[in-house]
Amino acid sequence: MFPELFDTRPMRRAIDDSLNWVVRHWGDEFEAAAYPLLMLLKAIEDLLIATPWWLIMAILTGIAWLATRSWKLPAVVLVSLLFLGVMTLWKDAMTTMALMITATITAIVLSIPLGVWMSRSLNVRKIFTPVLDLMQTLPSFVYLIPTVMIFGPGKIPALIATIVYAAPPLVRLTDLGLRSVDPAVMEASRSFGTNPSQRLFGVQIPLALPTILAGINQTTMMALSMVVIASMIGAGGLGYQVLQGIGRLEISRGLLAGLGIVALAIIFDRVTQSFGKQLQGRIGLAEAR
Amino acid sequence: MNAMNPILQQGETTSDLAIAMRGVTKIFGDNPQHALNLLQSGKSKTEVQAETNHVVGLDNVSLDIARGQIFVVMGLSGSGKSTLIRHVNRLIEPTAGEIVVNGSDVLKMSLPELRTYRRSQVAMVFQKFGLLPHRSVIENVAYGLEVRGVGKAERLKEAAKWIEIVGLSGYENSAPRQLSGGQQQRVGLARALALDTEIILMDEAFSALDPLIRSGMQDQLIELQKSLGKTILFITHDFDEALKIGDRIAVLKDGAVQQEGKPEDIVLRPANEHIEEFVREVNKARAIHVRSIMEKGEHEPCEASVSKDARCEDVLPLFAEHQWVGVVDQEGRQIGRVTAKQVIKALARYTPGIG
Numbered sequence: 001m002f003p004e005l006f007d008t009r010p011m012r013r014a015i016d017d018s019l020n021w022v023v024r025h026w027g028d029e030f031e032a033a034a035y036p037l038l039m040l041l042k043a044i045e046d047l048l049i050a051t052p053w054w055l056i057m058a059i060l061t062g063i064a065w066l067a068t069r070s071w072k073l074p075a076v077v078l079v080s081l082l083f084l085g086v087m088t089l090w091k092d093a094m095t096t097m098a099l100m101i102t103a104t105i106t107a108i109v110l111s112i113p114l115g116v117w118m119s120r121s122l123n124v125r126k127i128f129t130p131v132l133d134l135m136q137t138l139p140s141f142v143y144l145i146p147t148v149m150i151f152g153p154g155k156i157p158a159l160i161a162t163i164v165y166a167a168p169p170l171v172r173l174t175d176l177g178l179r180s181v182d183p184a185v186m187e188a189s190r191s192f193g194t195n196p197s198q199r200l201f202g203v204q205i206p207l208a209l210p211t212i213l214a215g216i217n218q219t220t221m222m223a224l225s226m227v228v229i230a231s232m233i234g235a236g237g238l239g240y241q242v243l244q245g246i247g248r249l250e251i252s253r254g255l256l257a258g259l260g261i262v263a264l265a266i267i268f269d270r271v272t273q274s275f276g277k278q279l280q281g282r283i284g285l286a287e288a289r
Numbered sequence: 290m291n292a293m294n295p296i297l298q299q300g301e302t303t304s305d306l307a308i309a310m311r312g313v314t315k316i317f318g319d320n321p322q323h324a325l326n327l328l329q330s331g332k333s334k335t336e337v338q339a340e341t342n343h344v345v346g347l348d349n350v351s352l353d354i355a356r357g358q359i360f361v362v363m364g365l366s367g368s369g370k371s372t373l374i375r376h377v378n379r380l381i382e383p384t385a386g387e388i389v390v391n392g393s394d395v396l397k398m399s400l401p402e403l404r405t406y407r408r409s410q411v412a413m414v415f416q417k418f419g420l421l422p423h424r425s426v427i428e429n430v431a432y433g434l435e436v437r438g439v440g441k442a443e444r445l446k447e448a449a450k451w452i453e454i455v456g457l458s459g460y461e462n463s464a465p466r467q468l469s470g471g472q473q474q475r476v477g478l479a480r481a482l483a484l485d486t487e488i489i490l491m492d493e494a495f496s497a498l499d500p501l502i503r504s505g506m507q508d509q510l511i512e513l514q515k516s517l518g519k520t521i522l523f524i525t526h527d528f529d530e531a532l533k534i535g536d537r538i539a540v541l542k543d544g545a546v547q548q549e550g551k552p553e554d555i556v557l558r559p560a561n562e563h564i565e566e567f568v569r570e571v572n573k574a575r576a577i578h579v580r581s582i583m584e585k586g587e588h589e590p591c592e593a594s595v596s597k598d599a600r601c602e603d604v605l606p607l608f609a610e611h612q613w614v615g616v617v618d619q620e621g622r623q624i625g626r627v628t629a630k631q632v633i634k635a636l637a638r639y640t641p642g643i644g
Contacts, residue, residue, distance in 0.1 A: 184415060184417040184418075184419045185419050185420070185421060185422070187380060187415070187419060188413070188415055188418075188419025188420075189419075189421075189432075190380060190407075191378055191380060191407060191411075191412075191413040191415075191419075191490075192407060192408065192412070192413075192432060192433045192436045192484075193403075193404040193405065193406070193407030193408035193409075193436055193437070194404075194436050195404060198436060202421075203421060206423045207422065207423060282423065282464075283422045283423040
């Protein structure tokens with residue numbers, strides 16, 4: 001046994017007490033701060049549920065066609081969506097999709113500026129890299145429970161947990177993409193008297209876009225992989241069906257809802273990947289690899 | 290300032306110079322000041338590097354580049370030539386020295402002033418082209434104008450004009466990667482020319498091209514310079530290229546200027562062994578102008594004559610028929626004459642063993 005060097009109980013108690021203090025005194029403020037996030041999620045969810053099923057199918061299939069210009073991916077998307085509809089999972093799928101889209105949008109808004117900042121400063125990168133490591137490796141329940149204590153069970157803690165888990169790859173890939181832009185092109189741009197924002201928006205971001213898109217792809221996938229855990233604290237959707245299936249030992253319910261999550265994953269993974277490839281081709285990076 | 294850093298004297302005629310560099314020294318590393326002191330106390334580049342682990346990029350470089358000429362800086366890789374050209378538009382900050390372009394001190398410019406200077410006074414062409422891969426050819430050519438804030442219609446019109454001049458009509462909407470190396474560098478050249486700056490910096494602009502394409506681009510550059518009267522600072526590692534296009538040449542080694550002068554001066558009177566090595570390999574018949582070896586004066590008119598821009602290789606065939614070949618200026622007046630003997634003497638002068 002490792003010798004007990006000092007009593008850790010006071011320290012632990014202090015942590016517990018301070019969280020309780022925060023919950024008691026700042027709970028309302030936190031909830032108010034997260035309110036816009038909840039509104040966004042509600043709006044997207046309501047929109048998806050109110051939209052007729054055939055319109056959503058048409059839009060997603062159309063996007064798939066735009067991304068590839070061939071019939072294969074649209075066919076895969078259509079079959080996946082039909083599966084969700086036939087298995088009476090449509091409404092749950094829309095709820096899950098809303099959670100994923102909201103988490104992805106929030107992650108994009110937060111991660112891309114952070115990635116830009118990291119790509120420009122070595123110190124910022126040194127500070128945030130371990131934070132990102134922590135966000136990805138810390139078991140999600142560890143931060144799920146405090147967020148539930150602060151916000152109460154429901155969609156908000158589910159959304160926050162999903163964002164915490166799904167945002168890091170986008171930050172990393174934004175940083176990487178911006179830093180790996182050909183230095184010769186950057187220098188040429190500098191020689192023409194560009195200011196930093198002209199270089200960022202005119203050269204760096206367009207050339208890093210395929211990498212950033214790969215980050216968005218990762219974020220959507222990781223957000224989907226959180227839906228079961230998120231549904232434990234009230235996110236609903238396909239994850240809830242899986243939980244119920246397990247709870248009632250209804251294997252069929254769990255299996256079908258699980259396959260529904262896979263169907264969603266296939267749709268969003270393939271579509272974002274195809275857009276990435278299309279972009280790479282357009283700026284001539286595909287041949288270089 | 291000590292004697293190593295001659296500073297521009299009051300009243301010195303820098304205003305008719307396009308670019309004046311005085312005692313420019315660049316040391317790469319964390320503590321360049323210490324290395325600079327060592328260098329100024331007379332230590333060599335290798336000694337400074339061994340002692341301080343700092344690399345000397347440029348060592349007390351002073352150059353005068355007059356308006357309207359092609360000035361070539363020639364050196365092998367590692368000689369500091371690419372570092373030198375980047376000082377002119379301050380892509381690299383010098384450790385010591387002074388750089389005056391069109392009468393204004395580049396090193397004293399604030400960041401906004403520097404941007405304005407880059408947008409309006411110096412354009413640059415790069416060895417690796419540096420084209421924006423996500424933009425079409427015409428958008429690349431218009432890039433400098435876009436940065437300068439020129440309206441869309443006007444900049445596209447201007448870009449189209451320059452695309453035509455460099456001979457890329459029909460490729461306006463192609464992507465850079467669809468073009469060959471030579472065509473891509475034409476885009477790079479058009480992009481620099483479209484800015485209509487007085488000074489153009491060319492960093493090994495033709496080094497990545499095939500020999501035939503390169504020769505064509507050199508001819509085109511000479512043509513363009515004649516018609517536009519730009520000041521061109523051209524960097525190359527190729528002595529033949531330097532002799533072909535340069536009005537003046539500076540030879541750089543270990544970051545220091547070894548010799549500076551007209552191409553003939555360098556070929557006929559190499560300052561040291563290092564330059565002699567280059568000269569030995571060179572086609573002297575192409576390098577030496579007949580006017581620099583002719584017998585000056587208004588002699589009796591010769592039957593055959595060449596222009597004063599002719600080189601030795603141009604007169605050689607004429608000696609099969611004629612004893613004397615005249616040299617005439619633009620108006621057709623004879624300003625001198627040469628014999629085969631003089632040409633042979635000039636060509637043979639530095640060949641080892643004959644001396």
